[in-house]
Amino acid sequence: xxxxxxxxxxxxxxxxxxxxxxxxxxxxxxxxxxxxxxxxxxxxxxxxxxxxxxxxxxxxxxxxxxxxxxxxxxxxxxxxxxxxxxxxxxxxxxxxxxxxxxxxxxxxxxxxxxxxxxxxxxxxxxxxxxxxxxxxxxxxxxxxxxxxxxxxxxxxxxxxxxxxxxxxxxxxxxxxxxxxxxxxxxxxxxxxxxxxxxxxxxxxxxxxxxxxxxxxxxxxxxxxxxxxxxxxxxxxxxxxxxxxxxxxxxxxxxxxxxxxxxxxxxxxxxxxxxxxxxxxxxxxxxxxxxxxxxxxxxxxxxxxxxxxxxxxxxxxxxxxxxxxxxxxxxxxxxxxxxxxxxxxxxxxxxxxxxxxxxxxxxxxxxxxxxxxxxxxxxxxxxxxxxxxxxxxxxxxxxxxxxxxxxxxxxxxxxxxxxxxxxxxxxxxxxxxxxxxxxxxxxxxxxxxxxxxxxxxxxxxxxxxxxxxxxxxxxxxxxxxxxxxxxxxxx
Numbered sequence: 001x002x003x004x005x006x007x008x009x010x011x012x013x014x015x016x017x018x019x020x021x022x023x024x025x026x027x028x029x030x031x032x033x034x035x036x037x038x039x040x041x042x043x044x045x046x047x048x049x050x051x052x053x054x055x056x057x058x059x060x061x062x063x064x065x066x067x068x069x070x071x072x073x074x075x076x077x078x079x080x081x082x083x084x085x086x087x088x089x090x091x092x093x094x095x096x097x098x099x100x101x102x103x104x105x106x107x108x109x110x111x112x113x114x115x116x117x118x119x120x121x122x123x124x125x126x127x128x129x130x131x132x133x134x135x136x137x138x139x140x141x142x143x144x145x146x147x148x149x150x151x152x153x154x155x156x157x158x159x160x161x162x163x164x165x166x167x168x169x170x171x172x173x174x175x176x177x178x179x180x181x182x183x184x185x186x187x188x189x190x191x192x193x194x195x196x197x198x199x200x201x202x203x204x205x206x207x208x209x210x211x212x213x214x215x216x217x218x219x220x221x222x223x224x225x226x227x228x229x230x231x232x233x234x235x236x237x238x239x240x241x242x243x244x245x246x247x248x249x250x251x252x253x254x255x256x257x258x259x260x261x262x263x264x265x266x267x268x269x270x271x272x273x274x275x276x277x278x279x280x281x282x283x284x285x286x287x288x289x290x291x292x293x294x295x296x297x298x299x300x301x302x303x304x305x306x307x308x309x310x311x312x313x314x315x316x317x318x319x320x321x322x323x324x325x326x327x328x329x330x331x332x333x334x335x336x337x338x339x340x341x342x343x344x345x346x347x348x349x350x351x352x353x354x355x356x357x358x359x360x361x362x363x364x365x366x367x368x369x370x371x372x373x374x375x376x377x378x379x380x381x382x383x384x385x386x387x388x389x390x391x392x393x394x395x396x397x398x399x400x401x402x403x404x405x406x407x408x409x410x411x412x413x414x415x416x417x418x419x420x421x422x423x424x425x426x427x428x429x430x431x432x433x434x435x436x437x438x439x440x441x442x443x444x445x446x447x448x449x450x451x452x453x454x455x456x457x458x459x460x461x462x463x464x465x466x467x468x469x470x471x472x473x474x475x476x477x478x479x480x481x482x483x484x485x486x487x488x489x490x
Contacts, residue, residue: 074117078483081110081126085480088133092232093223096192098140099133107133124469125324125476131278132221136233139188139264147266150186154276156268163190164252165262171252175267177206177242182275183267185250189234190262197234197256199263204240205249210373211294212243214304215286218279219322224481239279241272241304272305273463280306281469282321291365292374293443300334300451306466309346313355315455316341324473325481334451336361336444343474348467350459360448362441376440383433391425
């Protein structure tokens with residue numbers, strides 16, 4: 001009995017001290033002992049759980065709150081900038097006066113705010129946009145100060161300025177181009193006039209040295225949104241970099257109502273390696289003509305600054321870049337073909353390996369003298385001019401005979417005469433003009449070999465990361481132009 005009592009006593013002692021536990025439905029519980037001790041332990045566990053939940057949740061909520069605040073600030077900046085841009089565009093399009101200084105200052109403040117928020121794309125776009133407004137404003141201020149103002153904006157030197165008028169024939173102004181220098185020609189109609197008043201053609205003519213001129217232009221900014229797009233201002237930007245020192249004639253044609261309008265111009269000069277980035281970013285190269293192999297090979301092996309960009313395995317030269325709102329560009333391939341490319345898919349750095357087509361695409365030569373500028377192009381165009389001069393009167397007479405034919409036999413005779421003339425023209429074309437073009441095509445094949453060898457050995461690198469800048473400006477205008485919209489058309 002005494003021994004049994006001891007076992008029971010030990011059990012009671014353990015239970016009374018709360019040291020005996022059993023598992024009930026998978027959970028450890030204290031049997032017997034102090035309820036207060038068990039209750040205290042449970043309360044401690046709950047306090048610990050609540051503390052962890054409160055402080056962990058607080059950290060997450062703080063991060064979420066900060067992220068929402070950052071997004072709200074960015075959206076607010078974009079909305080402010082979009083409203084300001086629309087105001088300035090409306091003034092450029094409708095008001096010939098000087099743009100308000102406070103609005104231009106606000107645009108600079110917006111750009112600074114984007115930089116501070118780390119919004120790189122928007123900041124880059126505003127840099128390009130602000131330069132556009134500054135150039136536009138330079139035309140609207142004191143005319144005597146316009147040349148120096150434009151030169152300052154483009155970090156160049158003004159070498160000549162003036163205005164030309166007249167719409168019945170091409171107008172001309174001249175300047176001297178030096179080898180190794182680039183020339184940006186800024187032009188603007190004196191009076192904006194109606195939508196049809198504009199400069200209809202422009203060409204920098206260096207005569208026998210045309211092949212040494214590497215020409216370019218920049219697409220004018222236009223109104224945006226649905227419907228037809230119109231130029232914001234009657235302002236234009238063309239230019240060229242010279243490989244030889246030569247005299248240049250700028251040939252201009254104008255269209256406008258009345259008789260009192262004119263075209264103002266300013267020519268600024270810069271070293272080739274210092275071509276203004278504002279110009280180089282949206283620059284669109286222009287070949288001399290489709291028949292000038294010398295100009296073509298120079299444009300590829302000694303390209304305009306930033307003109308050559310790269311895809312995954314090939315070089316391209318975008319020639320229809322458009323404004324920042326354009327996602328797609330049209331480019332020349334090294335084989336003289338065309339390609340449609342997205343800004344985001346181009347790089348300023350050449351890939352490790354380049355691929356080339358085995359043949360060049362020869363586009364043929366111009367058949368009209370107005371489109372021919374190189375020596376070979378002029379030769380072919382002169383050939384076709386002579387051919388047309390010889391055969392056109394005969395074709396006109398044959399067509400007249402057919403129109404006036406009386407009876408089936410007369411119509412048959414007129415048709416036979418027309419067929420004979422067509423055959424004679426084709427034979428003469430093959431014997432003369434086509435033979436000249438075939439020789440030019442051989443020159444293009446030799447030029448293409450030079451281009452392939454050049455890029456296989458030493459691919460051109462852009463003096464600045466143009467591909468990145470093109471993408472950033474598009475991303476920037478997209479973020480600003482589409483703010484608050486689920487679908488958007490720039």
